[in-house]
Amino acid sequence: MKGKTVVVLVNDPGNAGNDTTMFKGKAMTYYGRWMYKYEEAARQGAAGLLIIHDTKPAAYPWSVVQSSYSGAKLRNQTADKGASKCTIEGWITLDAAKKLFSAAGQDYEEAYTAANQKGFKARPLNLQVSTSITNKLRRQESKNVVAVLPGTTRPDEYIIYSAHWDHLGIGAPVAGDSIYNGAADNASGCAALLAIANAFQQAKEKPGRSIVFLAVTGEEQGLLGSMYYANHPLFPVRKTVADLNMDDLPNTGPMRDLTVIGYGQSELDEYARAAAQEQGRYIQPDQNADKGYFFRSDHFSFAHVGVPSLYASGTADSWTKGKAYMKKMSEEFEAQHYHQPSDEYNAQADYRGMEWDARLLYRVGSRLAAETTFPQWKPGSEFKAIRDKSLAQK
Structure with missing residues (x-):
């Protein structure tokens, strides 16, 4: 994954209710949480991670993503000052994901079904993304x-x-x-x-x-x-x-x-x-x-x-x-x-x-x-x- 931008589904495989034999059935595991997906993408050396929002497996509507993740985001201070994280972390709507797959010449529904089966391997989209973000960083304290x-x-x-x-x-x-x-x-x-x-x-x-x-x-x-x-x-x-x-x-x-x-x-x-x-x-x-x-x-x-x-x-x-x-x-x-x-x-x-x-x-x-x-x-x-x-x- 080094240097790549990864597009992933929210929640666990099979969690849309179609297969209760995987992981803990209908119960989400930590591996299905967005926090873990960001962490694992960084461990694999990815440059970016985009999570596809889908209301049922996410358990909240897109408006929650907008209100929770628009604007400044706080993080706990780390020794490397966040350098080990992916450069880009974010969410995209389901409609945007379908357009993205269409641009790559792939069918989203087919890819979604495949990704919920055992033995699935990540597929290249053969797309390139170029973007620039200007961040203003500030450090502050909040109290327990x-x-x-x-x-x-x-x-x-x-x-x-x-x-x-x-x-x-x-x-x-x-x-x-x-x-x-x-x-x-x-x-x-x-x-x-x-x-x-x-x-x-x-x-x-x-x-x-x-x-x-x-x-x-x-x-x-x-x-x-x-x-x-x-x-x-x-x-x-x-x-x-x-x-x-x-x-x-x-x-x-x-x-x-x-x-x-x-x-x-x-x-x-x-x-x-x-x-x-x-x-x-x-x-x-x-x-x-x-x-x-x-x-x-x-x-x-x-x-x-x-x-x-x-x-x-x-x-x-x-x-x-x-x-x-x-x-x-x-x-x-x-x-x-x-x-x-x-x-x-x-x-x-x-x-x-x-x-x-x-x-x-x-x-x-x-x-x-x-x-x-x-x-x-x-x-x-x-x-x-x-x-x-x-x-x-x-």
Whole structure:
């Protein structure tokens, strides 16, 4: 790939729903994430990488790509100041991709079908691209915000509650509004983080293990703040019991379900199930695992270094209005409000579901803080070997 510009599909092979025998079936793997594709293209020496946007496997419309990736892009500082990355990283629309293949004398649909079959080999398009980009680089700092409640009996062991405080700021106007507020994504998680911190502080019985409240920056730019923390931890990774992450909590009232993103990965599923049952709720796996939510919030940064992580909330089954209503609301939010200025605070919304989730996560953290054991990754998890190696260190 050295010196070449690579054109790739979003998500994993077979993930369009046609072949569930490849990789993890309908569940996206890390290899299907755009972040991994950029990383691998750079490792292979590519000059550029263009990802073809397709709404279903991408799990969001083109408007999200526009709002998220237009304008300046932040990156964590590296020793080589980004020199090892591809010179060009970007997305193209599906229509643009079809025109590109047509110009190369190839049929896009045939190439798409072939690329979703085992044994596929990359094909040359025999096209050349010439472009010039003038970049103005600037370096700035953004902050993770950390507070710690020391444990009473095992203060050198840590439970992290995480939520990202950033959103997109001021961007391209939509219907005359250029302020991307991020009320659901993720002022909701920050509100829960503060409420849980307050509850631990006021509790009569203080936690045995230390509780870390971590508000991270740069999530919308690629999990930058949480990834930085995971690679430069204030507290040893091998002494970090778990991460409990909050992102985009419900404003549609109490939920019967507790949907666990990445269900089946770790023993934290059992902690979540017990807390849900105390509220009369049931636990279920992510119903949209093909959309790769496991890799799209800050818990993944902790999983990446081996820390068992729980990312769960009520999303699918309204206590009073049922599943069909929540499916409609979820689709409406994704199509009209996700990463848009219209993600605003709504005084008429029902925030009791957010409260229930915060209470549930407080219960999980309290139980973990009272124990002496560490929750484990389950056999088959790609993160188990990393954790086992970490815990074996002295």
